[in-house]
Amino acid sequence: MYKKKYFFFFLLIFINFIYINNSFAIDPYSFVQETADRASEALNKRQSKEEKMEILKTIAKETVDIRGIGFYSLGKHRKNMSDQKKEEYLEIFNKYFLKTFSSRLAEYTDPRIRVDSQKKLSDKYTMVSSTLLATDDKPEIKIDWRVVTKDPDNPLIIDVIIEGVSLAKVQKEEFNSIIQSNDGDINALLKNLKIFVEKK
């Protein structure tokens, strides 16, 4: 009798544990819609471009896997770097990313994004499909978001694909081109990143 009682007690605890664990997992679909709405709200506010850029930077810090994009952008060159060099690179890449991200988005006014569907690619990644709705001047644009879900409680965007073109891949090929044209010297990329970040 006692055995049965204990069994149900532990079963209840186990079920509760699973429930609590899952209840905090954030659905990538809702995560992207919420992030897009936050960015849209920031862009709609009546404030200067610089102020908008600051809000967008905050959103990016919370929702984008900047470290992951940084490593991906290095491609094969990542393997030849010391840990110290990697840290140096990540520090400057972080600034570079936030500057280009906010500068690219700040050009838009009143973007309306509708999230359409999601597709799980692996345990690590989910692809969320959305549409940037058409305006009088511009046609609608398909935007896909590669979301890294290794930590389900904290999904992060790791790539944005606009009409089938991956922005992370464009960046990776740009970085590779700079390194290659300097005989594989990673310092050339770091120098270019620093110049870009300091440029007004």
Added chain:
Amino acid sequence: MSRIFKVLILSLFMTTSSIAGSDGENELSKNTNGQVKDCFEGINRAIFSFNKGLDNLLIEPIAKGYRQLPSPVRSGASNVLDNLSSLITIPNNVLQGQIQTAGINTGRFIINTTVGIFGIFDVAEKMGFPEYEKEDYGQTLGVWGVGPGCYWVLPVLGPSTIRDTAGSFINVMGGDPYYNISAHGNNEYLDKSDYMLTKTLTGIDFRAKNIETFENLEKNSMDFYAAVKSLYLQDRKRKIANTKPSATIEILYEGDADWEEIETQ
């Protein structure tokens, strides 16, 4: 006879160019998953700079002027150009085995040319026809398994590959009915200059639709040449895979193991 000669020259040109940067491996013989080689990078960068100068001086100001036209005029012109492009899309649908799509696009062309007054109005879209996707001979060659060959930049025309340039040549070697009618049709309504005008307008229409996108890309690029090359090659890869942008997006990452190796989060 002259057409056979052109085909021979083109074949020779494609073969020699593909071998030029292939490290002994013929890039035209297969679809490559990896990088497309930039065999003539130095020359390409010089032509790219020339094209950029030409764009700043001439094309962008014209595109900006074009943007000042009333919206119905621009959308009408864009519709006419899209409608004319179906004349290339339809045979390519057939060559790629998309018989049903060829039928739909033929129906669209007939409706828009007649009811839509030479394509000014996209009546077919209002009737519920599916979204129109352009096809060309470069894409068909890609679907048939021909690899891209070297990447190169053409003066004025911009980024291309050996395969895509060969595809464009097919247009003027009998593959584009509009070219055939205007250049060799022997009629009083159209001549070669009309064809050239249409192609120029297509370029201006494209440029006008992408003014901000190009500005933004240039401003936020450390190597604008590499960024444009990546954009072009990714776009072509998707089109050749005949995928919708959001359908099977994995094609983008084909042969790219970096995502699995990086230390994320």
